[in-house]
Amino acid sequence: MTGLSITGLRAEHGRNEVLTGLDLVVEDGALACVLGPSGCGKSTLLRVIAGFHRPTAGAVELRGRTLADQRTWVPAERRRIGYMPQDGALFPHLTIAGNIGFGLPRAARRGRVAELLELVGLAGLGERHPHQLSGGQQQRVALARALAPAPELLLLDEPFAALDAALRADLRAEVAATLRAAGATAILVTHDQDEALSFADLIAVVRGGRIAQTGTPDELYHRPADPEVARTLGEANLVAAELDGETGRTAFGPLPLTAAGTGSAQVLLRPGQLRLDEAGAVAARVLRSHFRGHDHRVELSPEPGRGLPERLIAYTDTAPPPAGSPVRLAATGPAHAVGGGGAGAASRLADAGASVG
Numbered sequence: 001m002t003g004l005s006i007t008g009l010r011a012e013h014g015r016n017e018v019l020t021g022l023d024l025v026v027e028d029g030a031l032a033c034v035l036g037p038s039g040c041g042k043s044t045l046l047r048v049i050a051g052f053h054r055p056t057a058g059a060v061e062l063r064g065r066t067l068a069d070q071r072t073w074v075p076a077e078r079r080r081i082g083y084m085p086q087d088g089a090l091f092p093h094l095t096i097a098g099n100i101g102f103g104l105p106r107a108a109r110r111g112r113v114a115e116l117l118e119l120v121g122l123a124g125l126g127e128r129h130p131h132q133l134s135g136g137q138q139q140r141v142a143l144a145r146a147l148a149p150a151p152e153l154l155l156l157d158e159p160f161a162a163l164d165a166a167l168r169a170d171l172r173a174e175v176a177a178t179l180r181a182a183g184a185t186a187i188l189v190t191h192d193q194d195e196a197l198s199f200a201d202l203i204a205v206v207r208g209g210r211i212a213q214t215g216t217p218d219e220l221y222h223r224p225a226d227p228e229v230a231r232t233l234g235e236a237n238l239v240a241a242e243l244d245g246e247t248g249r250t251a252f253g254p255l256p257l258t259a260a261g262t263g264s265a266q267v268l269l270r271p272g273q274l275r276l277d278e279a280g281a282v283a284a285r286v287l288r289s290h291f292r293g294h295d296h297r298v299e300l301s302p303e304p305g306r307g308l309p310e311r312l313i314a315y316t317d318t319a320p321p322p323a324g325s326p327v328r329l330a331a332t333g334p335a336h337a338v339g340g341g342g343a344g345a346a347s348r349l350a351d352a353g354a355s356v357g
C-alpha cells in the first residue's frame with residue numbers, strides 16, 4: 001500500500017522557489033531518507049508534509065487521503081503525522097512520562113506511556129526530568145513522544161545532528177529498529193550520507209528542489225544515475241571507459257559493467273574497489289593516507305592521461321607505503337557508467353595505449 005505520495009510539489013519562501021516540482025512515493029511501513037546538502041529544501045519538504053507550510057502547487061496524499069492540493073488543505077493537527085525536530089524540544093518542566101503522554105487522551109495515557117518507555121529502552125525512567133537524561137536518552141524520549149499518538153507517518157528532521165559520532169551511529173540503529181518494531185512509516189531528512197545509507201530502506205536524493213534519484217541504499221551507492229548522485233552517497237573515482245557490451249575498457253583493464261552499454265562513458269569505481277597490487281595496470285604515487293580503525297583511506301596521484309582523474313581514493317585493509325612511494329593499482333568490477341565521458345575521454349584512453357580486453 002502506498003503510504004505517502006507526493007506529486008509535482010512546488011513551494012516557496014517569499015520569491016525563492018525552494019521545491020520545484022518534487023515527486024516522491026514512500027510505501028507504508030518503509031523508512032525513507034531524504035538526502036541533500038544544507039539549504040536544498042529538506043526541511044521545507046517536511047514542513048509541507050506536516051502541514052506547517054502551504055505549497056504553491058502539487059499534491060500530498062497519505063494512505064489515499066488528500067492532505068494538500070489545489071482545493072484541499074488539511075490542517076496539521078488533523079493529518080495524523082508525527083514530527084521529531086533536531087533538538088527534541090522536550091518540555092523541561094514535565095517528567096519523561098509527562099512528555100511522552102502529552103496530548104494523549106487521559107484514559108489511555110498510563111498504558112501507552114509504559115509501552116513506549118519500554119519500546120525506546122527507557123523503562124523505569126518515566127519520573128525523571130529531561131535534564132536528568134543524556135542527550136541520546138532525550139532524543140529517545142522525543143521519539144517516544146512522536147510515536148505516542150500512533151501517527152500514520154513520522155517525520156524526523158536531522159534528529160541525530162546534535163549528538164557525537166559514536167552515539168549517533170548507535171542511536172540511529174536503535175531508532176530504525178524501534179520504528180520497524182512499531183511498523184511506522186517514517187521519513188528522515190539528513191545531509192549525512194552514512195546516516196542515509198545505514199538508516200533507510202529508500203533514499204531520495206534532492207537536488208535543485210526536486211528528486212534527482214530514488215532507490216535502495218545499495219542501488220544509489222553502486223548504481224547512481226549521475227556523477228553528482230555518486231558523490232552525494234560517498235567518495236567516488238570517475239574513470240573514462242569505452243563501453244563494449246558487458247565490459248568497460250579502462251586504464252585498469254577490462255572491467256565487467258553493472259549494465260551493458262556502448263560508446264565513451266565515465267564509470268564509477270568506489271574506493272573499496274581499488275587496491276594496491278604489484279600486478280596492477282595503473283602506476284600511481286601515494287599522496288597521503290590515514291588509518292580509520294577498520295581500514296586506511298589512501299589518496300593517490302595516478303600517472304597522467306589514460307582517462308584517470310588527478311586524484312584517486314582507495315580504501316585498503318593493510319597500511320600503504322609512506323607518502324611519495326610509487327605503487328601500482330588494480331580495480332575490481334563491476335564498474336557503473338554514470339554518464340558520457342565527453343569527446344576526449346575515449347581518445348585519451350586510446351592515445352595512452354590503455355590495456356584493452
Ligand SMILES: Nc1ncnc2c1ncn2[C@@H]1O[C@H](COP(=O)(O)OP(=O)(O)OP(=O)(O)O)[C@@H](O)[C@H]1O
Nearest residue numbers: 013014018036037038039040041042043044045191
Ligand atoms: N522562513 C524562511 N524564509 C525565507 N527563506 C527560507 C525560510 N526557510 C528556509 N528558507 C530558505 O529556503 C531554502 C531551503 O531551506 P530548508 O531549510 O528547507 O533547507 P534544508 O535542506 O532543510 O537545509 P538545512 O539542512 O540547512 O536545514 C534555503 O535557501 C533557505 O535559506
